Amino acid sequence: MRADAQRNRQALLGAAERLLATRGLTITLDDVAAEAGLNVATAYRHFANKQELFEAVVREEIDRAASIVADAAANPDAEAGMRDFLAQTLALITTKRSLHDILTPGVADRWLSELDARLEPLLGELIERGQRTGVVRAGVQPGDLGVVLQMLCAVTDIPSSDPEALRIRYLELLLDGLRATGGSGSLPGRAPSSRVARQSLEQEMKSRTHRGAGHAVRADPARG
Amino acid sequence: MRADAQRNRQALLGAAERLLATRGLTITLDDVAAEAGLNVATAYRHFANKQELFEAVVREEIDRAASIVADAAANPDAEAGMRDFLAQTLALITTKRSLHDILTPGVADRWLSELDARLEPLLGELIERGQRTGVVRAGVQPGDLGVVLQMLCAVTDIPSSDPEALRIRYLELLLDGLRATGGSGSLPGRAPSSRVARQSLEQEMKSRTHRGAGHAVRADPARG
Amino acid sequence: MRADAQRNRQALLGAAERLLATRGLTITLDDVAAEAGLNVATAYRHFANKQELFEAVVREEIDRAASIVADAAANPDAEAGMRDFLAQTLALITTKRSLHDILTPGVADRWLSELDARLEPLLGELIERGQRTGVVRAGVQPGDLGVVLQMLCAVTDIPSSDPEALRIRYLELLLDGLRATGGSGSLPGRAPSSRVARQSLEQEMKSRTHRGAGHAVRADPARG
């Protein structure tokens, strides 16, 4: 690809990421192009349609995130590893509101399903080590960590003057829930397999991107 | 004449609720009016704009839900009360996907902020009783229950062949986290005050309703 | 380098011809270039714009066709000559739907006006011979053959399971009309001069190519 094209493609992805982060899925391709200093048609040279651009943003994020998270999960100290894994992943998703917006609901699950091949073994081992050390209760499965992550994401949405503190508070609560020495023994039921969701990404985005809230409320009901 | 208006208003709210439940925020005011057997213009006689109608739906739900949940929280058995409170609230939100769709993220928090006046004392007492019985760790505050609720909502979004089982699994995990006898002692930080969020409702809806993803993507974008 | 250019030019013309034949005037210059294995910009090195390329296609066809038809008209048997002339020309136009699509209406007329210099004398002689033999009524002029041709073109557009039979049926009817021994004597009025139309080619193409029906209608215009 030509140098300028490369640059423009990146500009578009960056613009999309930025706007998605601040304004969510409701942005216009015109907006994205403008933010990138380009014409809409140029966006269409690089991406078949709006959806494809958005998906490209998501996949980019996922790729960039994968190694980071995997490293955290590799921590030899099981408890620290678990905490780090959750915290880092959470931080990533939080930073990239685009991801959050696009992927919620099911954010972490989907995210994990993308990382699956790489991550599931690591998480399995992490849990096992934790169980041997006594910081993880019996019956915890890799999929549970995905769910826990998702629950933490929900916490992220709570407006607060100190979001970080909030996240820590409930991270502890959840880690304690995962440890649960005095509790009800092993967890009832089973964790969801994290492999399911992959195919639904496209579907989901389509439904959320298509005919969003329509034209909805006029920003400035100017005239009529 | 007063009766007619009242009936129409209810018809509109009902229609909106139904359509929001099934199709989410993408619905048209025309659609709502049609579902109600009325004309759009009539909707505008009752509600200043789309947003107000949607908000009215939410408030309706909240009002209807308030007493139900309060009853659950009044259970003399602290643990059962807590479990019931969470389960019932969760069930309500889950049933009304409209609520969920509109309010997520921040659903429970907002929801709670509405119920606040009525609920906070009840929850506070519930927690206290729990702490006396040993089923609730030190430092747990009413606001924490709101957060826990929100986390459970997130679980609801995970696709599963047995969603009920999933909810139970993580309800237990969270209750254990709230009990956490063997854990790290009291929770770090503080629960969010449940009073904050109210004002942001309007804002939030605006941003989520506004400038949807515009119009559809061609069914067959390829040729013509 | 001269050879390359020549080859590319031919490739473009060929591609345009093929695509015009199959898809009519709706084709894109991008399409044409792609079919030719070239880039659009290259098309613009050879032709000032879309219109010029299309016109070039037409002129190419005409040039290629000229001699063929002239031969047919040279048949010593007047009746056979006339029949052959019409049939062959018709066949040509029919085969090249591109021509047809672009030039109709006015196809034969224009076509003839191009061939004019070469053809009119031949046709004049053909008619004279026919009149001497009694197979052509008085008052028939070269221009009439052009018109007859055009009428046969119209027949070509009628959908039929046996188009060939249709063409023959009306070719006979027209030949009988040209003979018309028992009829109203000589034809009223005069045949059009075949020299007129040339200038309007450009105009015509412009109006037919210009501002197509814009973009497609949604495949599924209903919902989304």
Added chain:
Amino acid sequence: MRADAQRNRQALLGAAERLLATRGLTITLDDVAAEAGLNVATAYRHFANKQELFEAVVREEIDRAASIVADAAANPDAEAGMRDFLAQTLALITTKRSLHDILTPGVADRWLSELDARLEPLLGELIERGQRTGVVRAGVQPGDLGVVLQMLCAVTDIPSSDPEALRIRYLELLLDGLRATGGSGSLPGRAPSSRVARQSLEQEMKSRTHRGAGHAVRADPARG
């Protein structure tokens, strides 16, 4: 329907008719609306899409034309009847270039197929009477008149300083062909049934309206 709506609907049809007449199928719905002094969206209230509006124009014309033509065909003098039928129909189509543009190719055929139920018996009788009087050769069928009409339409497209004279000239030629006492006896083959084409109207219009000539040549290649 409300009075103003009725008026607007007519305005749209009229505008479409006028513009179709002058500019063919390439017109924009925006253009039509503007010509009608209305907004595009209003056009969409009355017609589901561009195509439907155009089809409505055509059907309107057809309805308006039906009785006129039927009357002509009812003339007791067979020859005059035939001549009148052809001339009147021709005049109609010629006046309404919209019809012509939309329906060509296959104009008369389709047109006839619409009128079929009403017309075919009349035409059959007309021919029979003609055959008894000796002004129509053996083997002529109702469908032949449709074809003859189509051939005359083709003549209409020939630019001329005296189009009327041209039409008369070839009308005579064709009538002589239909009479053909001295000719080759009965016509070879069979006339097309005029019943076929109806279904293809929609198809045809779709293909001709969709992605017309694309955006094609800029009217004023102003900038770039």
Added chain:
DNA sequence: TATGAATGAGAGTTCATTCAT
């Protein structure tokens, strides 16, 4: 008061044409 109808302002997408490599 309630409705049918009208409208302005987009949003997504396409394409002829030009610019930079």
Added chain:
DNA sequence: AATGAATGAACTCTCATTCAT
């Protein structure tokens, strides 16, 4: 000379909202 890429100007269709009956 040829290409890849960029662009401006359309065009179709939608929808929140307002006007006229």
